[in-house]
Amino acid sequence: MNKYIKIALVLILFLLLFVVRSVSSELFYDPLVVYFKNDYLYKSVYNVDIWRLTVNMFYRYLLNSIISLSLIWVLFERKDYLKFSSFFLMIAFMILIVVFVFLIRDNFQSGYLLPFYIRRFIIHPIFLLILLPAFYYQKLSNR
Structure with missing residues (x-):
């Protein structure tokens, strides 16, 4: 892929992450x-x-995962990174949403910090901040 196209796509994808964040209150139900x-x-x-x-x-x-996976593909262009990221994001969501629902049904009796941070991991692309440096390190160590 051309270097300038790659830079433009990366910028557009990061901009899309900001757009999702900025219009989330209008698009998604979240009384929390x-x-x-x-x-x-x-x-x-x-x-x-x-x-x-x-x-x-x-x-x-x-939506955040699709944008994150697109970003990983544009930056690294490796199917194994994409497969791992997809699997990781899927498993992470299943675990986090189950714990989050139990905490909501419990009315946060055990405190508000755990549900706050679990919700944060679900609604923001925080896993992208973990996966990008890990894949970059992997790429550098394989040279």
Whole structure:
């Protein structure tokens, strides 16, 4: 792939990650944004439609994952990296969403920090920040 096309695609994909973040409040149902912004220390979690929240978190995770996988492909152009990342993102989502749903159903009785950070891992492409340096290191060590 041409160097300039690759740079343009990387910039566009990073810009798409920012766009997803900026329009997320209009696109996705997430009442916990207001909860974690204001009164999480003083109030318990009010009624949350768990099913709707889970589905919307899945859509947001899927959108971020597709952009992240595209970014990994543009940067490294290796199918094994793409397969590993896909599998890793899928397993991570399944584990995190199960724990998150249990914590919501428990009304955060064990505290708010664990659900806050689990939600953060689900709705933001944090795993991309882990995978990119790992693949870069792998690429450098294979030379």
